[in-house]
Every structure is written in structure tokens, then in C-alpha cells.
Amino acid sequence: MKHKVSVDVSMSIVILFVALFFGCKKEKRGDTVTLSNKIEKKETLFELVHPDSSGIKFKNHVEENLKNYVVHFNYVYNGGGVAIGDINNDGLSDIYFSSNEESNKLYLNKGNFKFEDITESAGVGGGEGWHTGINMIDINHDGFLDIYICRGGFEDTDTERKNLLYINDGNMKFSEQAEKYGLADKGFSVQAVFFDMDNDNDLDMYLTNRPELFFQTVEELNKGERENNDLYRDKLFLNENNTFREIGLKAGIVNNYGYGLGVSTLDANNDGLTDIYVTNDYEQSDYLYINQGNNKFKESIKKFTNHTSFYSMGIDVVDFNNDGFEDILALDMVSENYVRSKTTMASMNLEKYREIIDRGYHSQYMHNMLHLNEGNGFYSEIGQLAGIAKTDWSWSCLGSDFDNDGYRDIFISNGYRRDVTDKDATKRFFNYINSNAVRQNSDEQNLKNILDLYPTTKLSNYIFSNNADLTFDKKMVDWGLEQKSFSNGAATADLDNDGDLDLVINNLEDIAFVYENKLDEQTNKNYLKIKLNGPKKNPQGIGAKVELMYGDQVQYHDFKVTRGYLSSVEPVVHFGLGEVAIIDQIRVVWPDKKVNTLTNVESNKEIEVRYREAATEEPSKKIEQTLFVETTADIRSNFRHKENTFDDYENQILLPHQMSRLGPFVSVADIDGDGLEDFYVGGAMGQSGAVYIQDNKGKFKALPNQTFVSDRQYEDMGATFFDVDNDGDVDLYVVSGGSENEINSKNYQDRLYVNNGKGKFVRSENLPEITESGSCVVTYDFDSDGDLDLFVGGRQTPGKYPLSANSHWLRNDGGVLVDITESNAPELLGVGMVTSAVWANIDNDSTKELIVVGEWMPITIFKIVEDKLKNITEQFNLGKTSGWWNKVIAKDYDKDGDQDLIFGNLGENYKFTASDEKPFYVFANDFDSNGTNDIFLAKKLKNNLVPIRGKECSSQQIPSLSKKFKTYEGFAKADLPTILGDKIMDATRYEAHIFSSIILENTGQGFKMHKLPVEAQFSTVNGIVCDDFDDDGIQDILLGGNKFEVEIETTRADASPGFVFMGSSPKSFQAVKPAQSGFFIPYNVKDIQQVKIANGKKGILVTTNDNILRLFKTTL
Template sequence: MSRIFLSLILLTTFISGCKKSGPVLFKKIKSSQSNIHFNNHISEWGEVNVFNFTNYYNGGGVGIGDFDNDGLNDICFTSNQNNPELYINKGKFVFENASASSGLTNEGWTTGISVVDINNDGWPDIYLSMAAHPGLKNSKNKFYINQKTNPVSFKDQAADYGLDYEGFTTQAAFFDYDKDGDLDVYMLNSAPDAINPNTIRHRVDDGTFPSSDKLFENTGLNEKGIAQFKDVSREKGVTYEGLGLGVSLADFNNDGYTDIYASNDFLSDDILYLNDQGKGFINVIKSATGHTSLFGMGIDGADLNNDQRVDILQLDMLPEDNLRQKKMIAKDDYQKKSLSTSPAYNYHKQYMRNMLQVNVGLEDGKPMFSEQGLSLGVACTDWSWSVLLADFDLDGLKDVHISNGYRKNVTDLDFINYYNNQNQFGTNEVQEKFKKEFVKQIPEVKLQNYAFKGEADQPFADVSEDWGLDDLSYSSGAAYADFDNDGDLDIVVNNIDEEAFLYENTSENKNYLSIDLTGKDNNIQAIGAKVYLWQKGNVQLLEKYPVRGFLSTVGEELIFGLGQTSQVDSLIVVWPDLSIQKINSPKVNSVLKIDYQPNAEMASLGMENASHQGVFSVQTEFVPLQYEETNYIDFYERPTLQKMQTRKGPVIKTGDFNKDGREDLIVGGSYKMTPTVIYIQNNNGSFDSLTSVNSLNMEVGDILVLDHNNDGFDDFILIPGVADVSFGKKEAYQPLYLENLAGSSFMQKSILPEIHVCSTTAMLFDFNGDGNEDILIAGHHKPGQFPMPSPSYYLERKDDAFVEVKADWLDDIQQIGLFADIEVSDLNNDGQNELLLVAEWQQPMLLKKSSGTWKLEKTNIPSGWWRSIATADIDGDGDMDLILGNEGLNSIFKASESKPVSLLSKDFNNDGVNDPVFALYLKDEHVAYHPFGTMTGQIVQFKKRYTSYDSYAKADIEDMFTSGDMNGVQKFTATELKSVVAFNDGQGNFDSRPLPFLAQISPIGNIIAEDYDKDGFNDLLLLGNFFENESMLGPQDASRGQWLKGDGKGNFKVIGMQASGLNIKGEVKHALKLKGNNKILCTTNSSGIVAIQY
């Protein structure tokens, strides 16, 4: 099945400027100088073509090796339909084409190239992977052994080695999986045309699927001295199906053994094979990652943040600009994704964008990743293939190179529709003729390649143009190597229907150290070795796995950038057999040749202890809780919502329900699914369920605990939350008072007026100063009418009941809605508490009493999607500062004063239902967020207004609506999505500053300020995530709880998962601190009540 048909099935349900003048980091070497004229030409039509071979335009790879053993890196390019081409480095970026005498041939369809010295004779060999297809004659992989001749020549001996495997191979990666000293091989396979790769079906994970990857074990030398390989895939656990396009080898859990990440295309899950210390492999992809790319392509692993853990960058195909996004993605596919991840099929969560998986530490010996591609600025690079992670500018931080482009844009939805309309009838001959002509009309996708500069604790900076790497092309495989032996990494790129790119790195005034490793006899390349570099207390890590990116092999040298520092304290080499070699004060700006001579113990590494006990400890099932959300899907009724509004619970509060002086718990229920439950605290601090209260007629949005009748037994009021499923049912929005009958049971009693509210936050507070607590219920949105505000209510205590009271300040609150949190604090130290209110799309507000009158004021803090608020003295000046939780930066949505996110609200259809439309800036274009199919699902007249995806994609948000449409529209804007700390000047003015960048990785729904490490300064505990987003964004799951250590001067340092001890999976809904002990309890969407001890 062709990619055209697959794109139609998938995407209809889912989804040259002026060049920089002046010096750039990379100088493009002209082919007239280099003599490299390689062009991966692919014929437009033939027996094998884009209609019947899905991977037709995926491209070829680049292999780097010193094939003539003269000390200079040479290049071998793979061509899909033609012979590989070999270029021998003659120095000064001049190469000699040695292809004719090389013996390298291609009778089939070559994909990846792996350069390895398999016989350990010091001369690199070449393993070529071959695609399989009925129209291809020869699909056996080839192993070209270097014959050590002049000119360079090779002989195919794949059969002699037992590696003439025939089976859809994309790439082979050699490594020593079992620590027996010789090299084994992992074969990444892809057979997308064997079965529709986008059909939700039961996976085949027993190793019988046509494109299951393979593990071949090196069983030793035969009588001729040739290594023999045996397929051990099934017995070693390599059995999961996939459509592999990229493979990354690394020691992801720091146990010394090589693990494998297979990046898989289409619906097939990625695979993360954790090496069970040589005994086999265990797939831990679901426990290690929250989600992955959908169309997984190239991949690379490296320690990006210098924390001695290997991170992963996986590529996909989400465009950066609005035009290509809207012409590629048909509509939101929440329903399909829900089906695929359901227990019936159990696929992993996958979304169409690049994913940067930050390695945050270990859990039971398994790596844990936090996906932060959106916040780190590398999520959207269009149809991307190769990714290379290396320190190109030698500043000590790793950078990113990404290749881009596709020869024919088979994802253009207008062309897919045209094709389907034109090719439905006629004989096979007529249809074939149409296809042949149609191919010529398919638009091309010539795209720029990308370069990103690594920044410490900041997003990557797009330096594609600044570095001279932004050429438009149909690029595929790429590799780096030091071609001129000057200590920096140059780049070579394989292009389709265009000459390859060769770039010279012109880095100046930066120090470096280049490492040349020679290992033991059966692995003289030392593949799998690690090198740690210590420099003024900082550590860099490089691993030697030459197969990287996409279809390619990089140079063997390991190059550390040292920036302006000219000294290195020490190097430690962890050889593949786990022996250690330490070198003190190596000479910089040189090639350091290191032969295998272990001289140190493992303790010399000083690695972080995975079992280290942090400040916090987490107990996931501290209190068993069976909470089930209402099975209502907001997106089915309102497709343009960007987040579900009905998944806010469960709420948790404390009270003394049995009059024993200990804090008990009450957990709010969900509409028609889960009752409200009361838990009693025991002498030992544990909790047992006392009783449940039938609250199934409402979604509990908040709970007010009070001893209303002063009998010592706490009573409570259930505040109705967001339950759009019950739209029109007034009883679902009537608050309920439950009186405690001496700790034995609870009885509903009518002490509240008949009101109807939808709220997620309420507060008990003595507004009128009579000594009795009154009630403020801050409204969220009207049921079924997001974002129209629900009424808010002020209820005063009168005798034994509460009565509704009107007030001027309440009128101001009534107009707002979408309230998320309320905090009470004395901000100006006048002895009078103020109320702080935060809401989505609003500036934080202050409700304060002046001259006996309450007044609502907006603070000078920008508008945002505020979710939570806490107060504490952060800067040690004696007054209370604000900490405000927001959306964060790990989101498709970004906001600033000049480029806000916005929400238009009106019943555009005139059907009695409000239609929300979200808008944002993509680059400099102000556009609707929603794909065409999603928008027309909400606003039907758009089907007539726009007749093509192209016309919709070219409309900005101002042009999209007529003046009549805009009449009566309510517009909401947010200019700040970062979570912030707002420093109080004592007079009600606030200096708002973002929390550290690493604290912006997820929405923050709960903030608890406390001096957790007992150093005298307030710290912050941030809890959040948000899972129920529409399917273009997917779950925001990057946080496992964060400890921000304060210094008492207003500064915070984010402490990582391993050091803090925080590891909370899922979305934290609500959290509270128990009195009298160092324990925090929180409810999540994935387990019982979680306890955080400190």
C-alpha cells in the first residue's frame, strides 16, 4: 500500500529567502572543490513506485570511515536505486571518487549503511541494509569486507558471516550486547506495505510479524577466522513488531549495558529494549515514556544537559508554519487515539511532532523520561529524517542538526482528495496511466534543514541560518566527522535528486579534546565505550555508538567542546567490558589516543547513586481510592475545545469527622460514577474508609469543610463542578450541605439557598466581620457553554442557614468566570486578610477591604491560563509574595504581549450552543489553532466558506470571520503562559518574574510552599500535568513533581527527580498538606491517594 493511500487513511481522520551575509559556522563546500557529485536520483515511475512502496522517497544514508587507513575520514553514500558511491579523502576537503573500483553494488533498494571493523584488522568494513518489496529482485543485506587494497576495494561476504538476511531492513547497528567481547548486531526492520500500518489491530509481539526487528549474536570465529552470527531474537526477547526508521544505541539506565531505542513509523509503537545485563531484552517503552512520536523517523541519543544521563531526540513530521500544518492535518482524532490506547488494543500514546525525551533518572533500575520537546523548541521541524546530537560549536553543550524534505508531498490533503475523486473508475491499465501522470502533479516538499544551538537550562536556539545550514533540499541521511582533523565536526548530507551537501565547520577560538579509542582484540573500535570528561566540577559524557540519526554512521572520533577553558581535570573511559581507565590532565586541542589499559575502579566515576534517598519519599497507594471519571468526552460535543473541562477531580480536603483531634479526609465524587468518600485517620497515621455519600447527581468541584452546628464533628458542603454531561439538569448544579451525625453518618440538610453554579473553587471567609464564616463560590463556566461564565455567589451566614447576598464586588466577579483557585493572605501586613483569585484568560485579582467596603482589583500581573496560587515570603522581606501556576512552556501554545493567545466565543451556528475558537501565532501569522475538519465540526458554515484545505490554510484569524460573525463576539486573551513568582512590594504591587525554565515543563495545578530541607528558606513543591488535551497536543505529562529549592533571596534551583526523591506519575489533580506532620497528600488520575513525605 502506498504512502498516498496511507496518508489519506491517516490524515483525513487525524491530522528562497535572503541568505545571511557574513561569516557562518559552517562553510558549504562546492562540489567543484570537493569532487563530491553524488546524487541519490530516484526515478519518478517504475514497477516499484510511490503508489506501491511506502518508503519510496525516504532516501539514503551516509557512512564515515577511514577506508584507506591514511588517517583521514572518507565517505560512502548509499543510493536507493543505484550503486553506492565511495569518496576517499585527500585532504583540505578534496575527495576522490573511488566507486568504480570499490566493488560496491546495488541490485535492489539500499537503505542504511553501517561502518564497522567486523574482523578487527584495522580496516573499516561496510554493511548495507536492503529494503524488501515484490518488485525488487535482490533484498539480501550485504556485508562488504575491506580488502585492504590500493585503490580501496570491498568484497561482499554477508553469507560467510551469516548476515545475508533478507527481510525489510532499514539499518543495522553493531554492538556487544552480552559483554563477551565481540560485536553482535541489531537489525531495524520496516515492512509498511505488508499490512495497512495505520489500522488499529491487535499487535503481533511474538516475533512473527514481517518487520519485527532482529538480534544476531556473534557466536565466535569459524575455522576460517570469520565471525559467525546466529539469529537469537526470540530467545532474547526481541519480538515486538515495528516499522523501524531509526535506531539509537545507548546505556539509558547507566548499568553499563547497551540498550536499544527503535523509532517506529505509523501506528506501530516505539520500542525501548532495556538490556537485562546480557541475558536478553525487556521492552519498557510504556513505563519509561509518557508518549512518543507518531511517525517516528530518525533518532539520536546523547547527554544534552550534562547530567550524565542519555536523552533522546526523535523526529516526526509536524510543520513549523501554519500553511503546511493546515494542509497536512485534517482534523483532531481524539476518538481514534482513545481506541488505540484502550485495553482492547493497548497501543502507546503517540503524537505527530518531534519528541525530546529528557532522561530524569531511574525507577527500579529502569530509565524514566520527561518529554520536553515543545518547551525546548525542537518539536516542529516538518518532514524530518536525520537528527544528530553533537557539540558543533565546541562550547561544551550539544547542538542539533536535522535534515528535512520529501520529494513528493503525498500528505497534501487537497491532492489526496483530487486523487480519490479522479481515480475511482476504469481498467487497471487506465488507473495505472492516471497514477503515472498524477505523480508529476504532486507538489514537492523542498525544505530547509535545521540547526539548533544548545543553551544551558534554556530552549535550543534556532541557528539554521546563522550557521549556514538552512539550504532547501530533499535531505535524508546525514553524518558528522572531522574531515580535516582540526578538532571540530563537519557535516555531510545525502540528498534526493540533488548533489550531496558537504559543510566545513569553521569554529574558531574554542578549545576541544578529540578522543581516539582502541579497544580489545574482538572490538578494537571500542564500540559501546563511554568517556566522561571532568572540567571545573562539570561533567560531559560521550558514548561510542557510530550508527546514529537516520540510515547513517558518523565518524569514530569523540570530540568534546571545552569553550574558553583550556584545561581538563580528568578523563574516565568506561570500556565495553566495564573496566575503567582514568587519565589526569590530558592535553587539550589535540587528538588523545587511548589504548585499552584499565587502571581504576568503578568508584572513580562518582556517578549519581540511583538509590540515593532524596528529601522526599513517595508512596503511591497511601490511601486506596477507586475513582472513576465521568465517561463524557467534551471533544465530541465541542470539537474546538483544546482541553477537556469535565476532568477536574477528585477533590481532596481535610476535616475532623469523628472528633478525635486528627485530620481525616474527604474525597469528592464524580457525576454518575463515583460517590464522595470519607476516610478516618488512625493512630498510626494511616486512613480507613468510614463511609461514602451519594453525590452521584453532581461532579464535585470543591468541598467546604466546616463545623456548622458547633458540635465538634465537622460537616461539609459539596460544590458542583464542571459536568457538561448533565447540561440542563439543575440538580447537578445545586450545592449540597451534609451534616455530620456524631461521626456515624451524614445527612443532607437544607441550609443553602436554591442556586445553580458550576465551580472548581470556593472559600469560607468572614466577609462581614460578624464572626461567622460566609461562602464565596467562584463560577467556572455555564454547562455546555464554555467559556461563558457561570454565576458566582456570595452566601452570608444568617442564624443556621446561608442566604444569597448581592454586592457590588460580586457583580465584578460575575462577569469573569473560569476561576481556578482562591488564596487568603495578608499582603500588606495590616492585620486584614485579602483574597487572591486566579482564573483562566485573566489577570490575577485581589479582593480587599478598604474603608469597610470590599473591592475587586486586577493586579499588574499579566493575563494567563492561571491554575493555582500560593503565598509565601520568598525574598525574606517580611511580606507575602505570590507563586502562580500556569500552562507552562511545554505546549503548542505560546504567548507574549505582542503575540498573545486568544479565544473567540460566540454561538456562530445560531443553534443555542457556544462555539469556542482558539487562535495563536505561528511564527508571525495570527491563525486559528484548529485543523479544517475540526473547525467545520464546530462551525458548519465554514464548509461553504472554504472549499479547500489550501484556502483555509491561507486565512488568518482576522480574515476568517465576517463583520457579522464578529458582532457580539467575546474575546479573551492571555499574554503570559509561564508560571511565575510575583514579589510583593508591601503596597499591593507585584514584580512578576518567571520561575526557572526547568519549572515550565508542565501545567502547575498545585503549589505548596514550605522549608522542605530545613535551611531556613521557603522552597516550592510544584505538582501538576494535564492529560485530557485534544490529540494534536496530547498529554502534558513531563512533570513527576518538582522541588524548587529557595535561597531566601527570591531565587530557586530546580532539583531533579533522582536527587529530590519525587516521582509521581500521572496528573496530580489536588494536593494538601496535613497538619502536624511532614506529609502531603494528593489525588491523581492514575492511582490512589499519593503521600509525599519529607
């Protein structure tokens, strides 16, 4: 989709594909929707109203010709919008559609879903030009809604591009007055949003524009002509006595040349000032402009999010989980259909991705994003967990409560007239332009022939019901939205005033959809509609914050009308209430902080809340104390982990994640014997680890040690303190790991350091030679001889994923560590890619058991039988618990006297999923006999095994596949045995059945599995601490993690800000947001350990890859 303009048709099409970096995923064209008057009736939530009945026969038609084709004008198929509002104040909402190149249409609501086209008499056709986004807004605050129209066609004149403002004369006549109000911007406009940026009770405006030529970077545009750049950049207009003055550059809207498709307002940092979010197409990052006050803004997307969508489309900002904070839904364009995803799949280009990051752009990935507001200015992106990540080439999104159950559901429109990124069609295209026909035919004929090469398939729009647990279910069939189309803008309104939300959709090349919500005829769910009567210059009350409270429930909405894509919704606040008949309290906070408070409000009606009745409310001065406070400054000369550069993908292109970036880890003990706990933190390859000693003020200072410096060539993994020589002080065992060195390199040799009693360590050779890449180490005196023995986990065989290293059992013989694995624990050899282990007495006998977890491993339990380790996993029915486990700890969390187990796993917010019914697989072998290890991740599709990765990157790993499969469709329709051939029979094969983080409750008769709360599933869990942090006698759980080191076609796991789960009963936990807990670690966390602070507080040490070590302390 990215390209530059060329006059020649053939060369323009070439540029379209040569210029592509990540082939945008686009949808296909099909036949016009036919609506029979004899529609088969079935009870669904929505019923499509026939145009002969409604009178709405609007169709957004775009003629394909030498000016309007996708290369010459890249946004030719982006469609139009919908604006809904009551233009004549008769109590019925009317509908306005934007048509790209024909007349816009205004339909007057006559009641009972009957509409009249009054466009011509009203004078609102929009004239010439390319019409895009539309708003209904009362600009002159006379009590009648006006219409603002954006225009931005390719090669249009300034006159054709000037935005339009139709002022409502009050008698269903409109007059165009954009120049008078200062809003006739002549840029390439997409959409406008009206909001009160300075809380002065009038409406200002932000306008998204775009560059004329596609594939221009911000850097290129900054070098261009100022006059032209003013046409491309976004604008900010300040309302000065009803005249708008553009102040964007002075306000901080600078270097802003994104291809903006969506815009919304929000209060991202909860400071009472309205901020702006702009979704940008192509590689330009989304913009999040944080309002600094005094009409100044600061772009801060990286501060508030860890990643965004890549080709960002529509946006809506609403509270999806009823926690009183609004969340951000932003769309992209990836298909959930397996074959479609492979035939139009984005290509892996690691170097280009790194270039984008190096140029200062944000981490971006191709799927819909649901950014959950954590209440402290950070958003956890959970679109994959929510189940809404893949909805094809998507445009509008609306978070609205369609079934009135009290939770906002999601509607998403989608469709693209021609699938310009079908890779097989691209091949046919190149064959055509290299043929004689292209030189013999006219430009018109070439255009027709080329466009006919591309498949055209319409798809149904998506609608999801909110499950009230941060997940959503598809409801297209049950709710009656199965019609296929190319749909773009959409808006909601209660068109028949029956208390439920109806839906209107603008289609390309089809009559618009008008869906009547039939909920009132099917259920008795309650609702409340609130019409805001705002201050004089903001009569609709835009920007007012509305909060409903009933029982222990809260619903919240920051009122805005510009939502979704190119559209504006009915200016009425709608709440579904389920069975709730009485709302205990309603609070409306206006932009100037005045407040209306209503109590005991009955449901099932529309009420009006008037600004003139609002009162000034004293701001609360109460400062809530958090449970934790960050005290990283107490670590003097703080340690910063410095990851070395290494390309894990050089020989393993299909590697799911880097195996060289797994640390650092931290270990805690009283090193110098003063009664205070100290710690050791490991270094990356080329960086020495460090010992930190605690003083009596609870501060830590690094203790220089030349031995560690001399051993900096090792990559430190797990470590443990134990008294190897029984001299009364703790010595240090450090596991060496990573993947940077060759197999059996001496740099994988573990190390033993003996303590002189004062914290000075000297390396000892009293350990076996084991040159394998390891992970962790845990101690237990299994032979009861008074000293501690060691289990050392083997992590990986470098360059041979997913082959593991051997794990080892080391017996302490008078200070000398002896490897007894082959004789006493042969089942540890090749047990798996171990990541974590713990010794715990899980059966209440006289000895502890060894619990081991890892990547592609089941939860594995070993029991000591006559000084030998025996695998007893099957006795606990844990054979099908294989996952990507990262952490296990033992704790009696329910205080019933036995040891329970808590596990950190990959999480549920990831590209990959796993279950008993549909495991996740990996196959590895040298499939093409060229001496390299080839990796194929796979899943089940209709009982067939199919590869996760596509033809292009698979062929990079195995070049012969490009010859075996001539087309992308052929590859997409082949199963894995067909792709890999007979060698799959000899391949290393593992499978995963669970990616959830869990608790295994020890019942005394075995284990009962419980998933940790949904917040624990947001991301990978690498560190866990269980303790009573609030001194209420009930155990709490603290955890963190994330996984930034993933390959670029997989969205990195970065949604965890760190969570504290407070125990409300011995077996029940409630997540506390970081704003309340004070525990905030949205980084690439690799380890978390507890440390006792000198003043009696509980400390938490947090390590982060390629970042600083952090310290938190309890406040109680």
C-alpha cells in the same frame, strides 16, 4: 502515506488517500540545487564546499516509474544514508554514501576537503537491490573499518535484499562476506546498530526490518505466514566468536512488525546494560527494549515515556543539558509554516485514536520529541518547550556541539520529493480518476499526470544552537544552512582535523552536501577529541561511557556510531569546551565496567584512551537517601478516583480540552478532634467522596458515610473544612461541578455537611441554592464576627465554553450561609472561569485580600472595603496576566515578612503560546445560527488573527465553511474575521498573555514577577506546596500537575514527573530530579495538599484523575 499495494496505478493512488487516517505531513519537490562557483561569501559557521572543489558529486537518484512510485513502494522517497570513518588509517575520515537503486559511493579523504571516488577499485558499490542504512564498523577486529549495508526494496528477490558486509582487506580493497558472518539477512531491512548487549566485549547487532506491504497491523501480521513474517520482523543477532546468530524471538523481540525508521542504543534505566530504542512510522508505537540481562529484553515504552511521536523518523540519544543522563531526540513531520500546516494538516479522528489506544498502542502525537532523562527511568517530553518540535518532514537528527561551547546543538534534515498529502491535490486527484482521461491514457501517462498534480517544494534543513537552558534557537541563516533540498541521512566528522565538526548530508535528486565548519577561523573555543582503543573484539570502544568534569560542569556521552537516520558518524568522541583549557577529570567506563581515569587533561587535541590500561573499580555501595518516600500503602483501602464516561466533544468539536475531567481534589483538617490531621477526597460523578481518619501510627483509614454515598450523583470539585456552626468541630463544604449535566441542573448544587464531632457528617440545607458548575472554595472571616465566610469559585457554563459560571460570596450568619454576591460583591458575577483562590494579606493592613485565578483570566485581586469586595487588580498592574491559571497559594517564600504568591499555569511546553506581543485568543458564538456554541481558538500571524484548527474540523463544527472555502489553501490564507463573518463582532472573546508558572514577589510596594525554574514549565501545574522540607531554614517548593484531558490534535501535557525545588537562598531555587527527591508523580495530577503525619513527618497527598490517591512523607 498509509496504503496497500495495487497493480493498477489509479486504484493504488486511491488506496493511498482512502487509507489515510492521520494524513502524514510530507514535503515538496523542487528544482535541483544549483551551486555556482561564484558563491557569495559571508561569514557563517558552515560553508558549503562546492562539488567541483571537493570531488564529491554523489547524487541519490531514484527513477519514478510503475515500480518506483509512492503508492506501489511507500518508502520510495525515504532516501539514503552516510557513513564516515577512516578506512585506511591515515588519520583522515572517509565518506560512504548509500544510493537507493544505483551504486553506493566511497570517497577517500585526501586532505583539505579533497576527496577521491574509489568505489570501483574498492569494490563497494553495493550491487543490485535497494540500499538503505549503512554502518562503518570493524567486524573482524583487524584494525580496519568494514562496511555493513542494509537492503530492503519492494518486490526485490531474496538475493537482491540480502544485507551486505564488505570486509576491509587493509589495502583499500573490500570483499563481501555477509554470509560468512551470519549477517546476510534477507528481510526488508532499514538500518542496523552494533552494540555489546551482554557486556562480553564483543559487538552484537540489532536490525530494523519492516513489512513489505504498508498498512498492515501487528495483529494482521501475527496471523500471517511465519516464513514471510521473518522477513518483516526486527532481528537481534548474538555474536558468537565472530559469527552472528539470530536470537530475537527467544530474546523477547516479539510481535515486532513496526515500520522502523530509526534505531539507537542507550542505557535507559542506568543499570549498566544497553537498551534499544526503535522509532516506528505509522500507528505502531515506538519500541523501547529494556535489557534484562542474560540476552533477554522487555518492551517498555509506556513505562518510560508518557507519549511518543506518531510517525517517528530518525533518532539520536545524547545528553543535551549536561546533567550526566542521555536524552532522546526523535523526529516526526509537522510544518512550522502556518499555510503548509493547514493544507497538509492531520485530520481529527477521535474514534480511530481511541481504537489505537484500546489496541494497546501508546499515546502518540505528530511532532518532534525531546525526551529529557529524569534519571530514574522516566523521560519528560519537552520538544515544544525546547523549540524544536516542528521541522517539516524530518529524517536525520544529530545532537552535536557544532560551535564548541560545551552544549550539544541539533541538526535535522528534512524534505520529501512529492507532497502526497496536500489535501487540495488529493481533491484534484479524485477529479482526475473520475474523468474520461484516466480510462483513455496508458498506465505510464496516468502515473505522470497524477504525480504532476502534487506540489513539489524543497525546504532548507534545520539547525539549532543550544541555549544551555533546555531551549534551542534556529540558526539556519547565521550558520549557513539555507540551501533547499530533499535531504535524508547525515553524519558528522572532523574531516579536516581542526577540532570542529563538519557535516555531510545525503540528498535525494541533488548532489550531496558537504559543509565545512569554519569555527576555528572565527573563534578560539576549545575542544577535546577522544579516540577509544577498545577491547580486542570491540576495537572502536562502542558502548563506552565517557564523562568529562571541569569545575562544577559535567559532559557525558555514551559512545555510539549509529545515529540519526540510516547513517553512522565518525568513530571519535567530540566535546566542545568553550573557554575551558584544562579538564579536571575524564572517566571512561567500558561495557565490562572497567574504568580509565585521566586527570588534568589539556584541551584542543585528540587523545587516545586504551582499554588495556583500564582498571577494575569497586562499585559504590553508598545508598543516597531521598528527601521523600512514597508511603501510599499507609492509606488503607486506598481511594481510586473513577472517572465517568462523557463525550465533551459531541457538540463542541473544537473544545481545547475536556471540561468533565477536572478532579479530584483533597482537603485536610483534624476531623475527629484527636489532634491528628485527616482528609476528605472528592469523587467523580457517580462516585462518592470519602473521609480518611489518621491513627497514631500515621496510617489512614476510610470512615464509612452513607450520606456521601447517597450524594454520589454529584461531581466533587474543591472542598474545605470549617466550623460553620461554631460547635468546636470542622464541618465540610463541597463544591459541585463538571460539565456532564444540563445548565442549572440540581446536580450542580453545592453541599454542606455538618460534623457530629467524631467524623460523621450529615447533610445540611443551610446554604443558598446555587446550581452552577463550580471549582473551589476558600474561607475568611471578612466581617470579624467570629465565624468563617466563604468565597466559592464558578468554573464553567456546561456546553458553552469559554463562558464561566458566576462566583459567589457567602456570609455565615450563625451557621446559615447567605449569598451576598449581588449586594456586596457584584464584580464576582462572571469574573471568569475560576480554578483557584486564596485569601492573603498582601498589603500588610488589617484585612486579607482575595486573589482569584482561572482559565482565560488575569490574576485578579479583590479588597474588602466596608464589607464589600472591590476589584483592585489594576492597582498592581496585573491586567495583562491573563493565562490558563490552575493554582494560587500564598506564602512568605523569601522570609521578608510579607505574603508572596505562587501560581501554577498551563506551562510553556504546549501547542499554544502566549505573550503580550502575541496573545492567544478564543472566540465563541453561535456563528452558524444552529443553536450550538461554536469555539474558535486563534493566534496572531503577521498582525492577522488566524484559527488554530484546520478546515476539516472547523467545518465539522460549522458545516457551511466547507462550502465557503472550496480549498484548504483558501481556508489557510483567510483570517478569522473572513472565516467567521460579521458574527465575530458579537462573539465572546478572551485572550491569554502568559502561560508560564510564576512567583509574584511582594516587594512591599507591589509585586515583582519571577518565572519559576524551567522544569516548572514542562507541563501544567495544578498543585503547589511551599515549605522547608530539608530543615535548612529556607523555603522549598513542591509541585505537580499535567493535563491528559486534551483534544487529540494537541499533545497532552504530561511531562511533569513532579518536582521539588530546593531553596538555595531565599529567592533562588534548584530543581531536584525525582531520583534524588523521591517525589515521583508522572500522572494526571489534579491536587496536592500537605498533611501532618503523626510521627512529625511532613506528608504530601497527591490526587490523580481516574487513578489512585498517593501519599509521600519526608525522610528527615
